[in-house]
Amino acid sequence: MMDTRAYLLGLFAFIAFKEVMLFGDAFSLISRPRQQQQRNLHPNTSHLYQSSNNNNDNNPADAIGGDLVTALAKLDKQWELATTSNNGKKKIGEWTIMDLKQDESTTPEIVYLLEPASGAAPSCVIFFLGGAVLGQFPHIAYSAFLKGVAERTNAAVVAIPYEVGLDHFGIAQKAVSRMKSAVVECEDSRGYSASLPKYAIGHSLGCKLHSIGVAATGIGEELAGLGFVSFNNFGFAETIIMARSFANEMKLGGSTGFQGGAGPAPFDAFFDLASMAIGAVGLEFTPSPDDLDRIVKTKFNEDVLKKIRLFKFDDDDLDSSTRFLNCFKEGVESPSVSNLPGTHLSPVFLKLGVDDLDLPEEARAMADAATGGFQNASFGDEEILDALVEEVSDWMLGKSPRRSSSSSSSSSSGQKLLAGVVDAEIES
Secondary structure, eight states: OOOHHHHHHHHHHHHHHHHHOOGGGGGGSSOOOSOEEEEEEETTEEEEEEOTTOOOTTOHHHHHHHHHHHHHHHHHHHHHHHHHTTTTOOOTTSEEEEEOOOTTOOSOOEEEEEOOTTOSOOSEEEEEEOOTTGGGSHHHHTHHHHHHHHHHHTEEEEEOOOOOOSBHHHHHHHHHHHHHHHHHHHHHHSOOOTTOOEEEEEETHHHHHHHHHHHHHOGGGGOSEEEEESOOOOOSTTHHHHHHHHHHHTTTTSSSSSOOOOOHHHHHHHHHHHHHHHHHHTOOOBSOHHHHHHHHHHHOOHHHHTTEEEEEETTOTTOOHHHHHTTSOTTSOOOEEEEESSOTTTTOOEEEEGGGSOOOHHHHHHHHHHTTTOOEEEESOHHHHHHHHHHHHHHHTTOOOSSBOTTSOOOOTTOOOOOSOOOOOOOO
């Protein structure tokens, strides 16, 4: 039986996990943020984010979680204000909200839709799932990436937001349901052709969720391609590694990135305690990394594997692409691999503020008040992002990797542009 000390540590970890849900929620094991505010992003959804008045510079949990989530939430608020200030008129080439809930349902089923800036009918549809936390705000964190790909391929993008949790089966199930509903909505209400090629693209945890959806439903047969950017299949305990990496990459407390304030010593002590707590309670994602390996080995046939392109960054210590490739026997045509400069967060590029939004002059004061004086956020490397956009677009257009892995097939020939409504139901 677990001793009292280990039990309390484990209980502490679980409570903190339920409170913050950030990157496997290893970040919140020391303390719960002192101030949280709930706000409406639009009439049907709401999110929690930390108050900008929380100035506890000695709290590592606040510094990591607060910087990223608060910045994204406040940028989202500015985006909402810009959208509503345009008198409800849709601006071509910008994100719009689609609520896919059924008539009898009171629960919103939100996705974000990006249609071609040219105003022309799309040539294909991309279903996108982002990484943990970032995927809750895909129209903010991944906007530059997705707009770049959409522009080059004349694609419509359906970005599916989700909240982090232990049950990845459940998250994947909801994502597939929204994919299905979005296809029906776009075909019925927007005149999309049923023959449009459809792609599933994910980043980090989003790759795992797409993998679960394909394995559980067979929708891979209906997709023209699956793009996995920085595939991540970490276990719950390994989220400590992810936490350290994200903290370093965002350079919290430094001169760039989202500003924190906690130095390296508090972070190291925090991560050590988090590792001990997680190890004591034995929490794990569903499916676990080993379980996902078994699932893809069993469910991914050669037809599906030929449609997959893995995008790996040179300086990404959170990438599980090699583990994914090792699931398949030698002699089987492996997914193609594109190697690129960059890190795990290279698909994320934020350079947005009040001045960048299409707000009338009278609305700017309201935006400033609503976002607590928040003006701008900047994160990412535009040159590296452009290289990723070009590589992903070329893959969708049938081109081979510019720089491929020697252990994988670089051929993208024979890829069938399958079409039609994604109608398979997910099974857990």
